Each structure stands twice: as C-alpha cells, then as structure tokens.
Amino acid sequence: MSTIHLHQRTTLTPEQYVRGLTDFGPGRSKLFGNSADEYLKVHRRSHTGADVTEGSGGIWERLHYDWSDLNRVVLTTTDSNVWGGASSHTYTFTRQPNGTTDIDVAVIREGKNLKGRMLAFVLGTIGRRVLERAFENSVKAIEARNAARQPAQSAA
Template sequence: MTTIHLHQTTTATPEQVLAGLTDFGPGREEIFGRSADSYLKVHQEGPHDADVTEGSSGIWERLHYDWTDPHRVVMTTTDSNLWGGASGHTYTLTQEPTGVTDVDVVVVRDGKNLKGRLLASVLGIVGSRVLGKGLRKSVEAIEARNGGERGTATQTPKG
C-alpha cells in the first residue's frame, strides 16, 4: 500500500475548490486530467455525496464521494480494475487568514492485483511528482474558471 501526501496553495476559496471537486458534468477532464469524460458515469448524486466511476488510460475506479464537511472531501474506492482495500483520496481545504486556501491531499493506493501492486510501488517512488503535477493543473483550472490567479505549490511525499 502506498500513501502520498500533497499540498497546494490556491487563491480559490474552499467553496470554489469543493465545487470543482464535485462537478461531475461534461468537461470534468479539463479540471482532472485522469478523469476522462468517456469513463465518467454518475451512479448517484446527492447534496453531500456521490457515487461516481471515473478514470482514464485503461485505469478506472468507482468512488464514493462524501463532502458532508464542506472543508473535507473523502473519496473512498468501492470498485476498480486496480485498486482495492484502503484506496481513496482525502482533500482537506483550509482557508488561511491571508485569503489563500491550503489544499492538503492524501492519496492511498492499495493494489488489488499484480498490476495494481506494481503501479502502487511505482507511485511510491514517483507519485509525489506525478500526482503533484496533476494537482497543480487541477487547481490552476479551478482558479481559471473562477477568474483567479495561480497559487503556489509544495508537495510532501510520504510512504
């Protein structure tokens, strides 16, 4: 099992980041490059949760999104062709007194088969860089759709 910790600072508000994370409409791949519209399927969506299948490049996962706390989005993997066990993502959104928002992300990858275990091992080595780049692009897209400026990024790998 691999755990990756990421951090991004953004000029977007927590509400704007939450709106981006939970926008499951067409064009999602413009914000999240690893969520191709061709894979996207919303099974259920409520006011504070959703059941969504997404992915790209032959990798998919079904996630239960929970944003009961609007400053914390927990995405639990419920099915996938690679990921099982404790896999998922947790986004914590903290508004700072300066007006910027800290976006802290924990990604857990628990491979459920040989390909998943191998990819989880690779992510343990390069995941912070690769997933950090994706997080930066996602935050920049959220800022752009809200007319904001780019934030600054820092990443902290663990695990």
C-alpha cells in the same frame, strides 16, 4: 500500499474547489486529467455525496464522494480494476488569514492485483511527481474557471 501527501496554496475558497471537484459534467478532464469523459458515469448524486465511476488510460475506479464537511472531502474507492482495500483521496482545506486556502491531499493507493500493486509502488516512488503535477494543474484549472465566472471589475 502507497500513501502520497500533496499540498497547494490557492486563492480559491474551499467551496470553490469543492464545486470543481464535484462537477461531474462534460469537460471534467479539463479540470482532472485522470478523469476522461468516456469513463465518467454518475450512479447517484445528493447534496453532500456522489457515487461515480471515473478513470483514464485503462484504469478506472468507482468512488464514493463525501463532501458533507466542506473542510474535509473524502473519496473512497468502492470498486476498481486495479485499486482496492484502503484506496482513497482525502482533501483537507485550511483557510488562511490572508484569504488563501491550503489544500492538503492524502492519496492512498492499495493495489488489488499485480497491476495495481505495481502501480502503487511506482506512484509511491518515481510517480509521485506525476500526481503532484496533476494536482497543481487541477488547482490552476479551477482557479481559471472561477476567475472566468467572476464579473469584470469596473475601473474606479
């Protein structure tokens, strides 16, 4: 089992990041590279949770999303072709006095078969940088999408 801790500071509010994290529409892969549109299936969605299958590159997982507390969002793996046990993602948001937000993510990967155990080992060692880059890219993509949605500032 591997546990990877990631951190980013962003100009986004927790609500803005959670809106991106829980946008299961077409083009999700532009925000989250490991969530290819052809794998994406929303089984159920409510105001504070969802049951979603996603993945890419031959690896998929069914996740229970819980965003009932916008300061802590938990994605729990309920089924997968490689992940099992305690596999999850936990996003914790801390608002800073300067208007930024710290996002801390704990990714737990427990392989349920040989392929999963090997992937968990790789992610916990040399693969950590791949997860860091993917997280950085998702924050940047959601920041860019949010900026594009903001009304243009008029000159004073």
